[in-house]
Amino acid sequence: GNSVTQMEGPVTLSEEAFLTINCTYTATGYPSLFWYVQYPGEGLQLLLKATKADDKGSNKGFEATYRKETTSFHLEKGSVQVSDSAVYFCALSTAYSSASKIIFGSGTRLSIRP
């Protein structure tokens, strides 16, 4: 079945550090891949997405590249800020299969120290 495995947290970094949150997936067909973010006290919101191999999603300085050969979609940011502290969820959707729900990873809590 389809699944998403992401780096366990919590992850604590200093401001301006480089961030990587690993995400790998298992899926039949050609899934779309997403990163969602949940800031403290707020709802879940889409951060970025990629719908086919080698696509790069980017937003707010975050990037992730859809790597079919390694079935990965790692989230990166070159210089994190305190305001990036949140929980990050990797997810996939196989739009053309019978299972149309999004499969989420377990989430990675990120804390940035000033």
Added chain:
Amino acid sequence: GAGVSQSPSNKVTEKGKDVELRCDPISGHTALYWYRQSLGQGLEFLIYFQGNSAPDKSGLPSDRFSAERTGGSVSTLTIQRTQQEDSAVYLCASRMERGSTDTQYFGPGTRLTVL
């Protein structure tokens, strides 16, 4: 409205009582999802509605949980005889249509506390 709305935002109930949670999806979105997020956990899929098709109920944890979607728009998630383990944030999301790579848009959630 512009986004997915849910009500109430918070619900505190006593064990054994029934609760109803409401979701208003984005206008025109035919797909609607319910998820549950327990403290410190990821998102657990509960149920999925798509147009007039039979809902995918494969994620409902017990027969105490049920959901309806009236008129292809508003949805209500009902939990009967609530238990303490039902305490969680219940999230609703909508998407344009099945078979699309469009994003799911989430509501702010309903925080349910069962005493």
